[in-house]
Amino acid sequence: MTYQTSFFSPCKVNYMLTITGVRPDGFHNLVSLVAPTRFGDELFIEEAGEDSIECNLEGVPCDESNLVMKAAAVFRRATMMNRFFKFNLVKKVPHGAGLGGGSSNAATALLALNQICGYPLSNGELERLSALIGSDCPLFLRGKPVVMRGRGELLEDLPENAQNLIASLKLLIFKPNFSINTGWAYKTMKESGKMYISEQEAEDALLSWIKNPEIENLPLVNNMQIPAFEKFPALEAVLNFIRNEYNLPCLMSGSGSACFAVVNNLQPDALQSLKDAIKKRLGESCFITEA
Ligand SMILES: C[C@@](CO)(OP(=O)(O)O)[C@H](O)COP(=O)(O)OP(=O)(O)OC[C@H]1O[C@@H](n2ccc(N)nc2=O)[C@H](O)[C@@H]1O
Ligand SMILES: Nc1ncnc2c1ncn2[C@@H]1O[C@H](COP(=O)(O)OP(=O)(O)O)[C@@H](O)[C@H]1O
Numbered sequence: 001m002t003y004q005t006s007f008f009s010p011c012k013v014n015y016m017l018t019i020t021g022v023r024p025d026g027f028h029n030l031v032s033l034v035a036p037t038r039f040g041d042e043l044f045i046e047e048a049g050e051d052s053i054e055c056n057l058e059g060v061p062c063d064e065s066n067l068v069m070k071a072a073a074v075f076r077r078a079t080m081m082n083r084f085f086k087f088n089l090v091k092k093v094p095h096g097a098g099l100g101g102g103s104s105n106a107a108t109a110l111l112a113l114n115q116i117c118g119y120p121l122s123n124g125e126l127e128r129l130s131a132l133i134g135s136d137c138p139l140f141l142r143g144k145p146v147v148m149r150g151r152g153e154l155l156e157d158l159p160e161n162a163q164n165l166i167a168s169l170k171l172l173i174f175k176p177n178f179s180i181n182t183g184w185a186y187k188t189m190k191e192s193g194k195m196y197i198s199e200q201e202a203e204d205a206l207l208s209w210i211k212n213p214e215i216e217n218l219p220l221v222n223n224m225q226i227p228a229f230e231k232f233p234a235l236e237a238v239l240n241f242i243r244n245e246y247n248l249p250c251l252m253s254g255s256g257s258a259c260f261a262v263v264n265n266l267q268p269d270a271l272q273s274l275k276d277a278i279k280k281r282l283g284e285s286c287f288i289t290e291a
Contacts, residue, residue, distance in 0.1 A: 005116070009108035010040035011099035011291075012139065013171065013253040013260050016209075016219040018202035022190050027135065027151040031202040033209070033219060035145035035166050039173065039291035041091050041101060043068065043108050045116065048086040057091035060102075067106035070133050075113045078129055079120045085113065094287050096179025098224075098254025100140070106133045107140030127155070136254075147206065162213040168264070169215070171291045172274065175258035176235070176282040180228055185255040188227040195226045215262060220251045228256040235259065238281045246274055263290075 016033040023029055051072050053062050060066065064073070068087050076083070087109070093101035110126050121129070123141065130137035135152030145166040147156040158166070189195045205219040229236040235252060242250045242261050250261035263271055271290075279286050 004044060004046050005112070007043045007045065007108050007112045008040055009043050009093075009101075009104045010036035010038070010140070011093040011097075011101050011104060011173075012036050012136075013099065013173065013258075014222060015166070015251070016202075016206060017222040017224055017254060018197040018199075018205075019186075019189055019195070019223055020199040020202060021196050023151065028186055028189070029150060029199070030148065030152065031199065031206060032148040032152075033145070033206060034139055034148050036104070036140060036143060037171060037173070037291040039093070039289050041089060041093050041105060041108075043105060043112065044088040044090070045109075045112055046086045046088075047116075048084050050084045051087075053087040053089060055089040055091055057089075057095070060089070060091060060095060067102045067133055067137075068109045071106040071109035071130075072113065074129050074132060075110055075121075078125065079117065081117055081120065083117060092289075094175050094179075094258065096181065097175045097258035098180065098182075098252065098256045099173070099175075099258050100136045100254065103134045103136040104140045106130065107137045111141065127153075159210060159213075162210055165213040165215070169262050170264045171260045172263045172271070172278075172288065173253070173258055173260045173291050174278050174282070174286055174288040176232075176287075177285045178232065178257055180232075180256040182255040185224050185227050188230075189224070192227075195223055197221070197223050215249065215264065218249055218262070220249055222252050222254075224255045225252045228252055232257065234282060238278060241277065241281065242274070245277070246270070248274075258287075260291075 014032050014034045018031045020029045127138045131153040209217050209219045248261045252259045
């Protein structure tokens with residue numbers, strides 16, 4: 001039996017990202033408020049004699065290093081099922097953006113293969129497997145806003161009112177033509193040693209928002225902005241501009257270079273003028289989407 005089924009693969013934004021320090025295994029501990037968005041890629045899957053992948057976006061590898069191919073291999077090993085798939089990945093999410101596009105693609109592939117193969121694995125097993133592919137993968141299996149801890153694999157659900165507030169947010173996500181490599185950002189923080197935020201401070205900020213989950217109180221902190229702004233001052237400048245001129249909550253997502261603004265209260269004319277102003281500052285080739 002063959003399938004030509006499409007699966008949505010959302011990108012994420014980090015509403016709060018605090019890197020609290022380096023761990024004995026070389027990874028970093030973090031505390032993050034993170035959520036999938038309404039914007040994402042499309043993954044088409046068809047059963048085949050061997051695994052293969054094609055992708056519309058230049059720069060995304062089309063071999064076994066693609067995280068979708070890794071997910072298929074991990075799934076096969078865990079289930080001991082000898083089934084293979086042809087993937088067609090329609091990328092809309094820019095990569096090297098801090099939007100977790102690749103991690104989401106891998107998580108979506110795991111969910112999809114589990115569905116296609118008749119649910120041999122539980123959600124808990126899928127989450128454990130996804131953490132083998134990337135620290136950021138498990139969050140995409142929950143499909144809702146979560147608090148992420150550890151190196152990203154420890155997830156906690158939010159109270160319903162906090163989830164509802166996040167679901168009500170309208171975002172403008174934008175990414176300049178340059179990317180930031182996640183490994184580079186973490187390495188720069190490690191070498192400095194001075195860019196971390198204490199776990200206590202992070203948990204306090206988070207708890208204060210959870211107790212009163214309003215847009216105005218969003219804990220918009222991201223200490224990965226420190227290495228990013230040092231290398232790319234244009235990012236800090238554009239976020240300051242959005243805060244000062246439009247009075248909007250805004251932040252860089254993940255390790256960057258994508259940023260977002262919360263645009264719930266913006267009328268269509270003002271939204272268009274904001275998009276124009278972002279392009280004026282970051283260049284015409286800047287990627288911008290509503291989510
Ligand atoms: C920064 C975050 C925040 O959500 O998102 P992105 O900016 O990538 O979207 C994540 O922690 C990104 O996690 P993930 O996307 O899985 O990271 P990877 O690209 O697999 O990791 C690249 C490298 O970053 C370092 N790394 C990653 C995660 C972590 N908690 N500590 C680390 O020190 C490791 O050296 C790793 O080899
Ligand atoms: N399915 C995939 N989609 C995007 N990038 C992928 C994928 N598989 C592997 N990669 C590699 O992972 C890198 C990081 O991509 P991505 O996860 O989208 O960015 P980020 O970690 O900044 O959110 C890309 O530059 C690319 O080389």
